[in-house]
Amino acid sequence: MNLDILRNERETRSFDADQVIFQAGEAGDCMYVVLEGQVELSVRGQVLERLGPGGVLGEMALIDREPRSASAITTSDTRLVPIRRDRFDALVQEDPEFSIQLMRVIVGRLRRMDQKI
Amino acid sequence: MNLDILRNERETRSFDADQVIFQAGEAGDCMYVVLEGQVELSVRGQVLERLGPGGVLGEMALIDREPRSASAITTSDTRLVPIRRDRFDALVQEDPEFSIQLMRVIVGRLRRMDQKI
Numbered sequence: 001m002n003l004d005i006l007r008n009e010r011e012t013r014s015f016d017a018d019q020v021i022f023q024a025g026e027a028g029d030c031m032y033v034v035l036e037g038q039v040e041l042s043v044r045g046q047v048l049e050r051l052g053p054g055g056v057l058g059e060m061a062l063i064d065r066e067p068r069s070a071s072a073i074t075t076s077d078t079r080l081v082p083i084r085r086d087r088f089d090a091l092v093q094e095d096p097e098f099s100i101q102l103m104r105v106i107v108g109r110l111r112r113m114d115q116k117i
Numbered sequence: 118m119n120l121d122i123l124r125n126e127r128e129t130r131s132f133d134a135d136q137v138i139f140q141a142g143e144a145g146d147c148m149y150v151v152l153e154g155q156v157e158l159s160v161r162g163q164v165l166e167r168l169g170p171g172g173v174l175g176e177m178a179l180i181d182r183e184p185r186s187a188s189a190i191t192t193s194d195t196r197l198v199p200i201r202r203d204r205f206d207a208l209v210q211e212d213p214e215f216s217i218q219l220m221r222v223i224v225g226r227l228r229r230m231d232q233k234i
Binding site for chain 1: 160161163165176177180181183186187209210213216217219220221223224225226227228230231234
């Protein structure tokens with residue numbers, strides 16, 4: 001995701017390496033965009049994706065209100081921009097570019113999964 | 118997708134059973150919503166999903182401008198609402214509910230794929 005879209009977000013959260021951001025199966029009310037560092041997304045121990053700056057995680061639980069589908073763990077010192085549900089809802093209402101960029105992220109993931117069939 | 122969102126679309130396209138709507142690998146400039154009938158989405162001969170009324174197909178190529186990831190074939194007489202790129206772009210700009218419903222469709226697909234890992 002283009003970090004320009006987050007120009008109005010003021011809060012960041014910092015993690016050391018090897019910290020769990022969220023785990024598969026948990027309820028989730030926040031998505032994150034990576035500002036600095038690296039995050040691994042995994043399902044049942046299999047790494048699906050490594051995210052660097054601009055990478056997006058946790059959006060699925062905001063979109064469909066289902067539990068986290070994957071676990072997210074930092075692999076270096078990492079700084080994230082949290083986007084909670086109320087802010088997410090506002091961005092979707094006010095900024096079509098946010099929505100289209102989020103769709104591109106999810107479609108990218110889906111294409112990578114389709115290639116594994 | 119809630120068909121109310123398509124209340125302003127005037128055009129429909131009709132297909133007999135066993136017709137190809139699009140094939141994996143083709144370029145695509147149009148998504149479709151099923152009004153009546155049934156469509157199967159498949160990748161390399163494996164059926165991923167059966168869509169009935171309200172089902173959405175072909176949205177990935179509009180979102181990321183990459184080739185069709187799956188093939189779509191009717192399995193009954195089917196009527197679809199086509200949404201071409203210019204109309205898609207307008208809906209994303211003007212109707213946040215269209216975007217969020219589309220995100221739910223894609224996230225649903227991604228969750229089903231994650232469960233296969």
